[in-house]
Amino acid sequence: MLKLNITTEDSSCKARTGFFETDHGIVETPIFMPVGTQGTVKAVNQSYLENEIKAQIVLSNTYHLYLRPGIEILESAGGLHKFMNWEKPILTDSGGYQIFSLTELRKLKEDGVEFKSHLDGSKHFFTPEKVIGIQRSIGSDIMMVLDECAPYPCDYDYANKSVDLTTRWALLNKKSFINSTPKYGHNQFLFGIMQGSIYKDLRKKSAEQLQEIGFDSYAIGGLAVGEPVDKMYELVNYTTDLMPRESPRYLMGVGRPENIIEAISLGVDMFDCVMPTRNARNAYLFTWDGTVLMRNARYKNDFKPLDENCNCYTCRNYSRAYLRHLFIAEEILALELASIHNLYFYLELVSKARENIISGNFLNWRNRIINQISIKN
Protein backbone atom coordinates (compact mmCIF):
# COMPACT_ATOMS: atom_id res chain seq x y z
CA MET A 1 0.00 0.00 0.00
CA LEU A 2 1.08 3.53 -0.74
CA LYS A 3 0.40 5.35 2.49
CA LEU A 4 -1.06 8.80 2.41
CA ASN A 5 0.07 10.60 5.54
CA ILE A 6 -2.97 12.73 6.23
CA THR A 7 -2.06 16.06 7.80
CA THR A 8 -5.43 17.86 7.78
CA GLU A 9 -9.01 16.86 7.28
CA ASP A 10 -11.63 19.50 6.59
CA SER A 11 -14.41 19.49 9.16
CA SER A 12 -17.25 20.38 6.77
CA CYS A 13 -16.36 18.44 3.61
CA LYS A 14 -14.20 15.52 2.53
CA ALA A 15 -11.16 17.59 1.56
CA ARG A 16 -7.88 16.59 3.16
CA THR A 17 -4.19 17.36 2.90
CA GLY A 18 -1.33 14.96 3.18
CA PHE A 19 1.78 13.60 1.55
CA PHE A 20 3.12 10.32 0.28
CA GLU A 21 6.66 9.19 -0.28
CA THR A 22 8.35 7.62 -3.28
CA ASP A 23 12.00 6.86 -3.86
CA HIS A 24 12.14 10.00 -6.01
CA GLY A 25 10.72 12.23 -3.34
CA ILE A 26 7.67 13.34 -1.44
CA VAL A 27 4.43 14.40 -3.08
CA GLU A 28 2.17 16.76 -1.18
CA THR A 29 -1.55 16.39 -1.78
CA PRO A 30 -3.84 17.51 -3.17
CA ILE A 31 -1.63 17.56 -6.26
CA PHE A 32 -1.92 18.15 -9.97
CA MET A 33 0.35 16.16 -12.27
CA PRO A 34 1.37 17.84 -15.53
CA VAL A 35 0.98 15.50 -18.47
CA GLY A 36 4.15 14.56 -20.32
CA THR A 37 2.89 11.88 -22.64
CA GLN A 38 6.06 11.33 -24.61
CA GLY A 39 8.54 11.85 -21.79
CA THR A 40 8.19 15.62 -22.03
CA VAL A 41 5.65 18.10 -20.86
CA LYS A 42 5.06 19.69 -24.22
CA ALA A 43 6.78 23.07 -24.68
CA VAL A 44 8.16 23.16 -21.12
CA ASN A 45 11.69 22.15 -20.21
CA GLN A 46 12.45 20.22 -17.05
CA SER A 47 14.17 23.13 -15.36
CA TYR A 48 11.07 25.32 -15.61
CA LEU A 49 8.90 22.40 -14.67
CA GLU A 50 10.79 21.88 -11.43
CA ASN A 51 11.94 25.36 -10.42
CA GLU A 52 9.32 27.69 -11.85
CA ILE A 53 6.14 25.61 -11.97
CA LYS A 54 7.06 23.55 -8.89
CA ALA A 55 5.72 20.33 -10.35
CA GLN A 56 6.16 17.52 -7.84
CA ILE A 57 5.26 14.62 -10.10
CA VAL A 58 4.55 14.25 -13.82
CA LEU A 59 2.51 11.79 -15.81
CA SER A 60 3.81 9.94 -18.84
CA ASN A 61 2.33 7.32 -21.08
CA THR A 62 3.09 3.66 -21.61
CA TYR A 63 1.43 3.48 -25.00
CA HIS A 64 3.35 6.41 -26.49
CA LEU A 65 6.74 5.53 -24.99
CA TYR A 66 6.38 1.90 -26.07
CA LEU A 67 5.80 2.96 -29.67
CA ARG A 68 8.49 5.62 -29.56
CA PRO A 69 11.31 5.53 -28.61
CA GLY A 70 10.60 1.91 -27.57
CA ILE A 71 11.49 0.03 -24.41
CA GLU A 72 15.01 -0.93 -25.57
CA ILE A 73 16.01 2.72 -25.70
CA LEU A 74 14.43 3.42 -22.33
CA GLU A 75 16.31 0.49 -20.78
CA SER A 76 19.58 1.61 -22.37
CA ALA A 77 18.99 5.05 -20.93
CA GLY A 78 18.53 3.57 -17.49
CA GLY A 79 14.83 4.38 -17.30
CA LEU A 80 12.68 7.36 -18.03
CA HIS A 81 13.92 9.50 -15.13
CA LYS A 82 17.45 9.52 -16.51
CA PHE A 83 16.30 9.62 -20.12
CA MET A 84 14.28 12.78 -19.62
CA ASN A 85 16.43 14.27 -16.84
CA TRP A 86 13.63 14.32 -14.28
CA GLU A 87 14.58 13.00 -10.87
CA LYS A 88 11.22 13.64 -9.23
CA PRO A 89 8.36 11.14 -9.23
CA ILE A 90 6.75 9.90 -12.45
CA LEU A 91 3.39 8.19 -12.89
CA THR A 92 2.67 6.30 -16.07
CA ASP A 93 -0.72 5.70 -17.54
CA SER A 94 -1.13 2.18 -18.86
CA GLY A 95 -2.58 2.78 -22.28
CA GLY A 96 -6.10 1.97 -21.15
CA TYR A 97 -7.31 5.37 -22.10
CA GLN A 98 -5.77 5.12 -25.55
CA ILE A 99 -7.81 1.96 -26.06
CA PHE A 100 -10.80 4.18 -25.46
CA SER A 101 -9.73 7.25 -27.40
CA LEU A 102 -8.29 5.43 -30.43
CA THR A 103 -11.34 3.22 -30.96
CA GLU A 104 -11.01 2.98 -34.73
CA LEU A 105 -7.56 1.55 -34.33
CA ARG A 106 -8.22 -1.17 -31.76
CA LYS A 107 -9.86 -4.51 -31.13
CA LEU A 108 -10.75 -5.57 -27.58
CA LYS A 109 -10.18 -9.23 -26.70
CA GLU A 110 -10.35 -11.26 -23.53
CA ASP A 111 -6.58 -11.40 -23.14
CA GLY A 112 -5.90 -7.80 -23.99
CA VAL A 113 -6.25 -5.32 -26.75
CA GLU A 114 -5.01 -5.37 -30.30
CA PHE A 115 -4.35 -1.99 -31.78
CA LYS A 116 -2.77 -0.29 -34.71
CA SER A 117 -0.07 2.26 -34.10
CA HIS A 118 -1.24 5.79 -34.84
CA LEU A 119 2.30 6.43 -36.07
CA ASP A 120 2.82 3.79 -38.74
CA GLY A 121 -0.22 1.49 -38.66
CA SER A 122 1.77 -1.43 -37.31
CA LYS A 123 -0.16 -3.97 -35.20
CA HIS A 124 0.50 -4.46 -31.51
CA PHE A 125 -1.09 -6.44 -28.71
CA PHE A 126 -1.24 -5.12 -25.16
CA THR A 127 -1.93 -7.49 -22.29
CA PRO A 128 -1.85 -6.69 -18.57
CA GLU A 129 1.46 -8.60 -18.36
CA LYS A 130 3.00 -6.66 -21.20
CA VAL A 131 1.89 -3.31 -19.84
CA ILE A 132 3.45 -4.07 -16.46
CA GLY A 133 6.63 -5.13 -18.20
CA ILE A 134 6.80 -1.93 -20.19
CA GLN A 135 6.26 0.15 -17.08
CA ARG A 136 9.06 -1.76 -15.35
CA SER A 137 11.28 -0.74 -18.26
CA ILE A 138 10.10 2.85 -18.01
CA GLY A 139 10.76 2.78 -14.28
CA SER A 140 7.84 4.98 -13.25
CA ASP A 141 7.30 5.45 -9.53
CA ILE A 142 3.60 4.79 -9.94
CA MET A 143 2.36 2.35 -12.56
CA MET A 144 -1.26 2.06 -13.63
CA VAL A 145 -3.06 -1.18 -14.47
CA LEU A 146 -4.35 -1.86 -17.96
CA ASP A 147 -8.07 -1.18 -17.82
CA GLU A 148 -10.97 -0.56 -20.13
CA CYS A 149 -12.35 2.95 -20.01
CA ALA A 150 -15.93 2.57 -21.15
CA PRO A 151 -17.32 5.20 -23.49
CA TYR A 152 -20.19 7.54 -22.63
CA PRO A 153 -23.05 7.04 -23.02
CA CYS A 154 -22.73 3.41 -22.06
CA ASP A 155 -25.60 1.05 -21.33
CA TYR A 156 -25.64 -0.90 -18.09
CA ASP A 157 -24.93 -4.23 -19.69
CA TYR A 158 -21.82 -3.01 -21.46
CA ALA A 159 -20.61 -1.15 -18.38
CA ASN A 160 -21.10 -4.29 -16.29
CA LYS A 161 -19.09 -6.43 -18.69
CA SER A 162 -16.46 -3.73 -18.88
CA VAL A 163 -16.06 -3.74 -15.10
CA ASP A 164 -15.72 -7.52 -15.12
CA LEU A 165 -13.08 -7.40 -17.83
CA THR A 166 -11.21 -4.66 -15.99
CA THR A 167 -11.27 -6.77 -12.84
CA ARG A 168 -10.01 -9.88 -14.65
CA TRP A 169 -7.24 -7.80 -16.16
CA ALA A 170 -6.54 -6.20 -12.78
CA LEU A 171 -5.80 -9.62 -11.33
CA LEU A 172 -3.35 -10.33 -14.14
CA ASN A 173 -1.78 -6.92 -13.67
CA LYS A 174 -1.28 -7.72 -10.02
CA LYS A 175 0.22 -11.14 -10.72
CA SER A 176 2.70 -9.67 -13.18
CA PHE A 177 3.53 -6.96 -10.71
CA ILE A 178 4.29 -9.47 -7.98
CA ASN A 179 6.29 -11.68 -10.34
CA SER A 180 8.48 -8.88 -11.63
CA THR A 181 10.94 -6.54 -9.99
CA PRO A 182 12.06 -2.96 -10.52
CA LYS A 183 14.95 -2.59 -12.98
CA TYR A 184 16.63 0.52 -11.65
CA GLY A 185 16.85 0.06 -7.91
CA HIS A 186 13.91 2.21 -6.91
CA ASN A 187 10.51 1.04 -5.75
CA GLN A 188 7.45 1.11 -8.00
CA PHE A 189 3.83 1.24 -6.89
CA LEU A 190 0.83 -0.11 -8.79
CA PHE A 191 -2.59 1.56 -8.78
CA GLY A 192 -5.86 -0.14 -9.64
CA ILE A 193 -8.40 1.71 -11.74
CA MET A 194 -12.08 1.61 -10.82
CA GLN A 195 -14.64 1.66 -13.61
CA GLY A 196 -18.42 1.35 -13.75
CA SER A 197 -19.49 4.23 -15.95
CA ILE A 198 -22.32 6.21 -14.31
CA TYR A 199 -23.79 3.24 -12.40
CA LYS A 200 -23.25 3.36 -8.66
CA ASP A 201 -23.67 -0.35 -8.05
CA LEU A 202 -21.06 -1.06 -10.72
CA ARG A 203 -18.72 1.51 -9.18
CA LYS A 204 -19.21 -0.28 -5.88
CA LYS A 205 -18.59 -3.66 -7.41
CA SER A 206 -15.44 -2.41 -9.13
CA ALA A 207 -14.15 -0.84 -5.91
CA GLU A 208 -14.74 -4.02 -3.93
CA GLN A 209 -13.25 -6.37 -6.50
CA LEU A 210 -10.11 -4.29 -6.94
CA GLN A 211 -9.57 -3.91 -3.21
CA GLU A 212 -9.97 -7.63 -2.81
CA ILE A 213 -7.08 -8.08 -5.23
CA GLY A 214 -5.24 -5.32 -3.40
CA PHE A 215 -3.28 -2.46 -4.95
CA ASP A 216 -0.97 0.20 -3.58
CA SER A 217 -3.72 2.70 -4.22
CA TYR A 218 -6.71 3.33 -6.48
CA ALA A 219 -7.83 5.65 -9.22
CA ILE A 220 -11.25 6.66 -10.45
CA GLY A 221 -11.33 6.06 -14.18
CA GLY A 222 -13.97 6.42 -16.84
CA LEU A 223 -15.23 9.85 -15.84
CA ALA A 224 -15.01 13.18 -17.66
CA VAL A 225 -15.73 11.34 -20.87
CA GLY A 226 -18.82 13.32 -21.82
CA GLU A 227 -21.24 12.83 -18.92
CA PRO A 228 -22.85 15.93 -17.32
CA VAL A 229 -20.54 17.52 -14.78
CA ASP A 230 -23.06 17.11 -11.94
CA LYS A 231 -23.19 13.40 -12.68
CA MET A 232 -19.42 13.28 -12.48
CA TYR A 233 -19.42 15.00 -9.07
CA GLU A 234 -22.13 12.68 -7.81
CA LEU A 235 -20.13 9.61 -8.82
CA VAL A 236 -16.86 10.97 -7.47
CA ASN A 237 -18.56 11.72 -4.17
CA TYR A 238 -20.01 8.24 -4.07
CA THR A 239 -16.78 6.53 -5.10
CA THR A 240 -14.35 8.25 -2.73
CA ASP A 241 -16.32 6.77 0.17
CA LEU A 242 -15.57 3.32 -1.21
CA MET A 243 -11.82 3.95 -1.35
CA PRO A 244 -9.26 3.42 1.42
CA ARG A 245 -8.90 6.49 3.59
CA GLU A 246 -5.15 6.30 3.97
CA SER A 247 -3.96 6.07 0.42
CA PRO A 248 -4.07 8.75 -2.26
CA ARG A 249 -7.21 8.87 -4.39
CA TYR A 250 -6.55 9.68 -8.01
CA LEU A 251 -9.23 11.05 -10.35
CA MET A 252 -7.92 10.38 -13.82
CA GLY A 253 -8.06 12.96 -16.54
CA VAL A 254 -9.77 15.73 -14.59
CA GLY A 255 -10.08 18.50 -15.38
CA ARG A 256 -11.04 22.15 -15.52
CA PRO A 257 -9.85 24.21 -12.51
CA GLU A 258 -13.34 24.26 -11.02
CA ASN A 259 -13.66 20.48 -11.47
CA ILE A 260 -10.45 19.97 -9.50
CA ILE A 261 -11.49 22.21 -6.63
CA GLU A 262 -14.86 20.53 -6.47
CA ALA A 263 -13.31 17.06 -6.53
CA ILE A 264 -10.89 18.01 -3.75
CA SER A 265 -13.90 18.79 -1.58
CA LEU A 266 -15.20 15.32 -2.45
CA GLY A 267 -12.04 13.68 -1.15
CA VAL A 268 -9.78 13.36 -4.19
CA ASP A 269 -6.02 13.83 -3.79
CA MET A 270 -4.45 13.47 -7.25
CA PHE A 271 -5.30 14.84 -10.67
CA ASP A 272 -3.92 14.96 -14.17
CA CYS A 273 -5.30 16.62 -17.24
CA VAL A 274 -4.11 17.73 -20.64
CA MET A 275 -6.16 20.88 -20.38
CA PRO A 276 -3.58 23.33 -19.03
CA THR A 277 -1.04 22.32 -21.65
CA ARG A 278 -3.23 21.55 -24.65
CA ASN A 279 -5.32 24.64 -24.15
CA ALA A 280 -2.19 26.71 -23.65
CA ARG A 281 -1.06 25.68 -27.11
CA ASN A 282 -4.38 26.93 -28.43
CA ALA A 283 -4.10 30.28 -26.65
CA TYR A 284 -6.69 29.36 -24.01
CA LEU A 285 -5.29 30.62 -20.73
CA PHE A 286 -6.49 30.29 -17.15
CA THR A 287 -6.22 33.25 -14.78
CA TRP A 288 -7.51 34.20 -11.34
CA ASP A 289 -9.96 36.48 -13.13
CA GLY A 290 -11.29 33.85 -15.51
CA THR A 291 -10.26 32.47 -18.86
CA VAL A 292 -8.46 34.53 -21.46
CA LEU A 293 -8.49 33.65 -25.16
CA MET A 294 -5.14 35.11 -26.03
CA ARG A 295 -5.73 35.28 -29.79
CA ASN A 296 -8.62 37.69 -29.41
CA ALA A 297 -8.11 40.98 -31.20
CA ARG A 298 -9.05 42.85 -28.04
CA TYR A 299 -5.58 42.14 -26.62
CA LYS A 300 -3.73 43.66 -29.57
CA ASN A 301 -2.89 46.79 -27.60
CA ASP A 302 -3.10 45.39 -24.10
CA PHE A 303 0.27 45.85 -22.43
CA LYS A 304 -0.79 44.59 -19.04
CA PRO A 305 0.49 41.21 -17.87
CA LEU A 306 -1.73 38.22 -18.63
CA ASP A 307 -2.68 37.95 -14.94
CA GLU A 308 -1.69 40.68 -12.51
CA ASN A 309 -2.20 38.28 -9.63
CA CYS A 310 0.13 35.66 -11.06
CA ASN A 311 3.82 35.46 -10.28
CA CYS A 312 4.83 33.03 -13.01
CA TYR A 313 7.70 33.66 -15.41
CA THR A 314 5.30 34.63 -18.18
CA CYS A 315 3.26 37.08 -16.14
CA ARG A 316 6.36 38.63 -14.57
CA ASN A 317 7.97 39.39 -17.91
CA TYR A 318 5.56 39.66 -20.84
CA SER A 319 2.46 41.58 -21.90
CA ARG A 320 -0.81 40.32 -23.34
CA ALA A 321 -0.08 42.22 -26.54
CA TYR A 322 3.22 40.36 -26.91
CA LEU A 323 1.67 36.99 -26.14
CA ARG A 324 -1.06 37.63 -28.70
CA HIS A 325 1.54 38.61 -31.26
CA LEU A 326 3.45 35.38 -30.63
CA PHE A 327 0.29 33.31 -31.11
CA ILE A 328 -0.81 35.11 -34.26
CA ALA A 329 2.70 34.84 -35.67
CA GLU A 330 2.75 31.15 -34.70
CA GLU A 331 5.99 31.56 -32.82
CA ILE A 332 7.23 28.67 -30.70
CA LEU A 333 7.69 30.92 -27.68
CA ALA A 334 3.92 31.39 -27.49
CA LEU A 335 3.48 27.69 -26.70
CA GLU A 336 6.21 27.80 -24.08
CA LEU A 337 5.07 30.94 -22.26
CA ALA A 338 1.41 29.90 -22.32
CA SER A 339 2.17 26.37 -21.09
CA ILE A 340 4.35 27.69 -18.27
CA HIS A 341 1.57 30.00 -17.17
CA ASN A 342 -1.26 27.47 -17.29
CA LEU A 343 0.74 24.85 -15.40
CA TYR A 344 1.85 27.41 -12.82
CA PHE A 345 -1.81 28.32 -12.41
CA TYR A 346 -2.88 24.70 -11.90
CA LEU A 347 -0.11 24.00 -9.40
CA GLU A 348 -0.85 27.20 -7.54
CA LEU A 349 -4.53 26.28 -7.55
CA VAL A 350 -3.96 22.97 -5.76
CA SER A 351 -1.40 24.61 -3.50
CA LYS A 352 -3.93 27.25 -2.43
CA ALA A 353 -6.53 24.57 -1.93
CA ARG A 354 -4.08 22.87 0.40
CA GLU A 355 -3.38 26.08 2.32
CA ASN A 356 -7.07 26.75 2.74
CA ILE A 357 -7.78 23.23 3.93
CA ILE A 358 -5.03 23.63 6.51
CA SER A 359 -6.32 27.00 7.66
CA GLY A 360 -9.88 25.68 7.89
CA ASN A 361 -11.20 28.08 5.28
CA PHE A 362 -11.52 25.70 2.37
CA LEU A 363 -15.24 25.87 1.57
CA ASN A 364 -15.36 29.65 1.74
CA TRP A 365 -12.35 29.88 -0.48
CA ARG A 366 -13.76 27.30 -2.88
CA ASN A 367 -17.07 29.11 -3.30
CA ARG A 368 -15.37 32.43 -3.90
CA ILE A 369 -12.67 31.18 -6.24
CA ILE A 370 -14.90 29.02 -8.40
CA ASN A 371 -16.98 32.06 -9.31
CA GLN A 372 -13.90 34.12 -9.95
CA ILE A 373 -12.06 31.70 -12.23
CA SER A 374 -15.15 30.70 -14.16
CA ILE A 375 -15.60 34.13 -15.70
CA LYS A 376 -15.25 34.22 -19.47
CA ASN A 377 -13.31 37.28 -20.45
Next chain:
RNA sequence: GUGGGUAUAGCUCAGUUGGUUAGAGCACCAGGUUGUGGCCCUGGGUGUCGUGGGUUCAAAUCCCACUACUCACC
Protein backbone atom coordinates in the same frame (compact mmCIF):
# COMPACT_ATOMS: atom_id res chain seq x y z
C1' G B 1 2.63 55.35 -79.53
C1' U B 2 0.15 50.57 -81.64
C1' G B 3 -1.94 45.82 -80.65
C1' G B 4 -3.34 41.98 -77.04
C1' G B 5 -4.48 40.34 -72.03
C1' U B 6 -6.14 41.09 -67.03
C1' A B 7 -9.17 43.68 -63.21
C1' U B 8 -14.43 39.55 -58.40
C1' A B 9 -13.14 39.07 -50.28
C1' G B 10 -6.92 40.81 -46.97
C1' C B 11 -4.19 37.03 -50.67
C1' U B 12 -4.57 33.32 -54.79
C1' C B 13 -8.51 32.57 -57.75
C1' A B 14 -13.72 30.05 -59.44
C1' G B 15 -18.22 32.09 -61.35
C1' U B 16 -21.88 27.94 -67.38
C1' U B 17 -25.62 30.18 -73.51
C1' G B 18 -27.04 37.00 -69.08
C1' G B 19 -31.31 34.32 -64.44
C1' U B 20 -32.71 33.75 -56.94
C1' U B 21 -29.37 36.48 -51.50
C1' A B 22 -21.75 36.41 -55.93
C1' G B 23 -18.41 31.46 -54.08
C1' A B 24 -13.64 28.24 -52.68
C1' G B 25 -8.87 27.69 -50.29
C1' C B 26 -5.75 30.32 -47.22
C1' A B 27 -5.83 34.59 -44.02
C1' C B 28 -8.89 37.04 -40.47
C1' C B 29 -12.84 37.08 -36.43
C1' A B 30 -15.44 34.22 -32.54
C1' G B 31 -16.00 29.56 -29.82
C1' G B 32 -14.71 24.33 -28.40
C1' U B 33 -10.88 20.83 -26.40
C1' U B 34 -10.89 16.67 -19.45
C1' G B 35 -5.74 9.19 -18.12
C1' U B 36 -2.33 14.92 -25.27
C1' G B 37 -0.70 14.48 -32.24
C1' G B 38 1.55 21.92 -31.75
C1' C B 39 -3.46 18.07 -34.24
C1' C B 40 -8.40 18.66 -34.72
C1' C B 41 -13.61 20.42 -34.54
C1' U B 42 -17.65 24.28 -34.83
C1' G B 43 -19.58 28.99 -36.30
C1' G B 44 -18.80 33.83 -38.96
C1' G B 45 -18.20 36.75 -45.39
C1' U B 46 -15.37 40.89 -43.71
C1' G B 47 -17.46 42.51 -51.30
C1' U B 48 -18.86 49.83 -54.58
C1' C B 49 -17.53 42.28 -59.01
C1' G B 50 -11.58 48.66 -61.27
C1' U B 51 -14.68 53.56 -62.58
C1' G B 52 -18.62 55.82 -65.42
C1' G B 53 -22.31 55.14 -69.00
C1' G B 54 -25.42 51.87 -72.22
C1' U B 55 -28.52 47.36 -73.80
C1' U B 56 -32.13 44.19 -71.11
C1' C B 57 -37.75 42.18 -67.37
C1' A B 58 -32.78 40.88 -65.41
C1' A B 59 -25.54 42.40 -66.05
C1' A B 60 -19.70 39.98 -62.42
C1' U B 61 -21.30 38.05 -67.35
C1' C B 62 -23.08 41.73 -73.46
C1' C B 63 -21.60 46.93 -75.66
C1' C B 64 -18.86 51.85 -75.21
C1' A B 65 -15.48 55.14 -72.81
C1' C B 66 -11.97 55.82 -69.08
C1' U B 67 -8.30 54.11 -65.35
C1' A B 68 -4.60 50.74 -63.46
C1' C B 69 -1.46 46.66 -64.12
C1' U B 70 0.82 43.54 -67.68
C1' C B 71 2.81 41.27 -72.38
C1' A B 72 4.34 42.01 -77.44
C1' C B 73 5.81 45.32 -81.22
C1' C B 74 7.59 50.25 -82.77
